[in-house]
Amino acid sequence: MRFAHVNFTQDDRVNLNSGMTDSSNTSAPRPTDELEVVPGFERENLQGWIPELATEADIRAVIEKAFDYRGDITVTRKDRSQVTGYLFDRRAGATLQNSVIRLMLPTGNDRPAIPYSEIAAIAFTGRDTAAGKSYEAWVKKYWESRAAGEKNISIEPEALE
Numbered sequence: 001m002r003f004a005h006v007n008f009t010q011d012d013r014v015n016l017n018s019g020m021t022d023s024s025n026t027s028a029p030r031p032t033d034e035l036e037v038v039p040g041f042e043r044e045n046l047q048g049w050i051p052e053l054a055t056e057a058d059i060r061a062v063i064e065k066a067f068d069y070r071g072d073i074t075v076t077r078k079d080r081s082q083v084t085g086y087l088f089d090r091r092a093g094a095t096l097q098n099s100v101i102r103l104m105l106p107t108g109n110d111r112p113a114i115p116y117s118e119i120a121a122i123a124f125t126g127r128d129t130a131a132g133k134s135y136e137a138w139v140k141k142y143w144e145s146r147a148a149g150e151k152n153i154s155i156e157p158e159a160l161e
Helices: 010-018 056-068 135-147
Strands: 073-077 082-091 100-104 113-115 119-123
Touching: 056 082, 056 100, 056 119, 073 100
Parallel strands: none
Antiparallel strands: 073 082, 073 119, 082 100, 100 113
């Protein structure tokens, strides 16, 4: 395959680009402070929730919520043993027996895999580290600091503990 080499002049570049740009937007870019902020989605407060797991659909739905949760959960197995940790992985198969969750435990390097079929209960026991940390909350803090006359504003994350 051969490609032709073409040398464009500045006028050629302007003509080529004129059809690809939005000619209605001829003004300079607006400062970031004037841009509109689009709200995000509302997070559910799941901390402390112990949902009922009556059906296969319930189990799958709660595991999805637990996967999105940014705190520890406590899984009670059908043999009544409990495991507490951060749900970092879930692999949904065709059946509950072929589906597993994996937890990071608070201590050690163990990453236990628990089949969905062995789960009797899930409790959202740990603090949700993402609660109140939305972009909207950050922007609100920023504007409050700015209104108070602060300069060089930076909002640092809080310590996790």
